[in-house]
Amino acid sequence: MPSNVEVKAVVSNPEDFAGVAAQLSQSEGAIIRQHDTFFHCSQGRLKLRDFMDGTGQLIFYERPDSDGPKLSRYSISPTSDPSSLRMVLSDALGVKGEVRKERRLFLVGQTRIHLDSVEGLGHYMELEVVMRPEQTVEEGQQVAHGLMEQLGVSEESLVTGAYMDLILKGVKET
Template structure:
């Protein structure tokens, strides 16, 4: 099971982060139009990611109260997401959907997302990913903090809630 240490920040636009990633020779994977469909589960989050680049069933648990936080992630790659969406919707019910345009970059073991989320705006995410059995969480947190500082992310820009939680909160207003 991979472990992620990650942060998410609300930004005014994506150009500065994109420029920094390019200056670091980050590997650009592509731009993906994604829909994340969240299902009702008793614990953690279960989402179906439907995109042109990334298609997967993802279950995760994480601390929602830290600026840089650890996630335990199970990811199951898919070819056909639409039939699975119908099955899971019938079994579990849909909690909500997140629509986004995502640029995907990598520097080493760290995955960067430059996101434009419908109804929410622009965000930068960084996920330090470790697949090995021995995880040095402190080293992962230090790397995430380094990238946060390098991207000039201020503490008040950090977002602890998921995109779904932000959308649900906005809909409750």
């Protein structure tokens, strides 16, 4: 199963963060609109990501709920009909909740830097260090820590869990 090391944090100044991420990636980043529907499942998390253009991905992942860099294992299946798949999964499993966001994606080496504007929550960043088969979790964590430092992400701004967890807890916009 593919894996990555992930970090999530609150971003207090999205313009400054985007500027540093753009410098690191030498790009302005790609804008991606996403509507994620989370379904009840017995282990891990199952979500359908709708890209709002007729395409989507069914994603299953397992990741500890802790702050700082952590290993996430995932499986992804593309779909060309996310709305009918959402109906089937909703009937079969029930909907846990939904997350709508606009994501600005920057690529730096093996890392995907996301600047997310999440409806009802505010601005966050995610780092996804895509692990190579020969890499250890510790090596992925070192990459994440190095980028956190370059991006000015403090330990105090780190967040545990998924956006869905924050919404279910009633966390308000930052």
